Amino acid sequence: MSWLNQEIAERWRTEGKRYASDINEYVRVGMETGWPEDLTPPEEDQRRSLAGEILGMIRGANRVGETKRLREEIPPASWPITSEFQERLQPVKPLAFLRDGSLLVHVGGQRERGTLYVAREEGLSAVSGTCFAGGSRDGEYVALVDEEGIRVVHGMTADTEGERVAVYLWKEVQGKLKAAIPGVESLADEAHPENVMDEAIPFDAGKKLLLVCGYGVYLLDSEGKAELLYPELPDLLKYKAEDTIEDMVHGDVSPDGRWLAYGTQGSSHMLKDLQSGEVYAFEPASSYPHFARFSKDGREVWYNACHFYNGATIRVPFAESGQGRLGDREAEWPLTNEEMRVYAGVSLKQGFILGDAYGYLKLIDSDGREIWRYFVGSTIFGMTVTADDKMLAVGTYGGMLHLLDLDSGRKSEYSIGTADILETDRWMLWRGQEPLRW
Numbered sequence: 001m002s003w004l005n006q007e008i009a010e011r012w013r014t015e016g017k018r019y020a021s022d023i024n025e026y027v028r029v030g031m032e033t034g035w036p037e038d039l040t041p042p043e044e045d046q047r048r049s050l051a052g053e054i055l056g057m058i059r060g061a062n063r064v065g066e067t068k069r070l071r072e073e074i075p076p077a078s079w080p081i082t083s084e085f086q087e088r089l090q091p092v093k094p095l096a097f098l099r100d101g102s103l104l105v106h107v108g109g110q111r112e113r114g115t116l117y118v119a120r121e122e123g124l125s126a127v128s129g130t131c132f133a134g135g136s137r138d139g140e141y142v143a144l145v146d147e148e149g150i151r152v153v154h155g156m157t158a159d160t161e162g163e164r165v166a167v168y169l170w171k172e173v174q175g176k177l178k179a180a181i182p183g184v185e186s187l188a189d190e191a192h193p194e195n196v197m198d199e200a201i202p203f204d205a206g207k208k209l210l211l212v213c214g215y216g217v218y219l220l221d222s223e224g225k226a227e228l229l230y231p232e233l234p235d236l237l238k239y240k241a242e243d244t245i246e247d248m249v250h251g252d253v254s255p256d257g258r259w260l261a262y263g264t265q266g267s268s269h270m271l272k273d274l275q276s277g278e279v280y281a282f283e284p285a286s287s288y289p290h291f292a293r294f295s296k297d298g299r300e301v302w303y304n305a306c307h308f309y310n311g312a313t314i315r316v317p318f319a320e321s322g323q324g325r326l327g328d329r330e331a332e333w334p335l336t337n338e339e340m341r342v343y344a345g346v347s348l349k350q351g352f353i354l355g356d357a358y359g360y361l362k363l364i365d366s367d368g369r370e371i372w373r374y375f376v377g378s379t380i381f382g383m384t385v386t387a388d389d390k391m392l393a394v395g396t397y398g399g400m401l402h403l404l405d406l407d408s409g410r411k412s413e414y415s416i417g418t419a420d421i422l423e424t425d426r427w428m429l430w431r432g433q434e435p436l437r438w
Helices: 006-033 047-063 067-073 170-180 233-238
Strands: 092-097 103-107 115-120 123-126 132-135 141-145 149-154 163-169 197-203 208-213 216-221 226-230 250-253 259-263 269-273 279-282 288-294 301-307 310-316 335-337 342-347 352-356 360-364 370-375 380-385 391-396 400-405 422-428
Touching: 006 047, 006 067, 047 067, 092 400, 103 132, 103 391, 141 197, 149 170, 163 170, 170 226, 197 250, 208 250, 208 259, 226 259, 226 269, 250 288, 259 288, 259 301, 269 301, 269 310, 288 342, 301 342, 335 360, 342 380, 352 380
Parallel strands: 092 132, 092 380, 132 197
Antiparallel strands: 092 103, 092 391, 103 115, 115 123, 132 141, 141 149, 149 163, 197 208, 208 216, 216 226, 250 259, 259 269, 269 279, 288 301, 301 310, 310 335, 342 352, 352 360, 360 370, 380 391, 391 400, 400 422
16 A cells, blocks of 8 residues: 555554544533633644645545545544645535535635536536536525526436526626616626625525625526615615625525525624515624524524624524514524634524534534534535435535534544534545545
């Protein structure tokens, strides 16, 4: 086995076990005692000096197709290797699990042309001619974005695109937006709208589409409607704005397709009822709105606002609160977390998995109780989960795609955290190199 250096691999495993054990004990004591000032953190992970040799072995194992043996000999860990190759890292965003269990994933920074891949057990392959994608929350519908426009398909798999149910041509969409937003630069003026998407969420059996990008939040439908939801047109006109460009734009669709949650760095937390047309606004519990996600049962929406690398998350149980309370600007909504700057999240029957700026995943129930935490090793960029809540895909700014078995009931001796879950596969998707399986 010419690619494997047994001595280096043994040092990697030994230090990995030591560090995971020490940091897990440190966190356990800290959580139980309220993090006293005299609590001493463990010695840092000493594997950074091995990064170059480890990367060489990863490449060697991939060349000869021995990635299963690679995981056994060199258990994956992000920080000791990514910290030594900062210039090669790039964001990775899992987009949607398809009905055959394969996964669409986008690689590349926001507002730049990246690469779309489909990942499955057999390997990873680029999706030609498509720049970006997004899935409905039940995984049945997929929006495929290219230079011509967006096509929504039903029943896509790794081998077939599925049935086309709607098409949104950029020429038509931009024309309608230009007429609706005169004199203000918007998505209508972007030369390559296919390259600036952050979210493309099909709903209502593919007849509607929520678009989230640096130019704001937009709603399209298959009957030809194209609407700017935020920033709101009256405000643009009132303040004589030159453009709709916003930071930290985010959005989500409720499971039944009735409600839209969205916002930007400069907005309140916004909620739109598509049935009545009413729009509600909630004050953030921290500085800058950053994230919104509906619960799996459609009874509530969680909003996060950040302040530097920390933040606060509120829970709005709109489905059982009545519209009267939703319209009460003085209403106080329960806090579910007062620590995390949330970059991505998914909702499960059990609660929400939130991913933060420090590289932690936390499963939190509706009462704000932390059920478990799990460290992936780099700032979270995106995540998605299978419809049955069993497999979680997590992408990071460290160029890693993690596939996690949420149903395993056990944990690795190399993992950091309290979660009884297992990483089953990992891909390194770095700049200037072929994808590497780890």
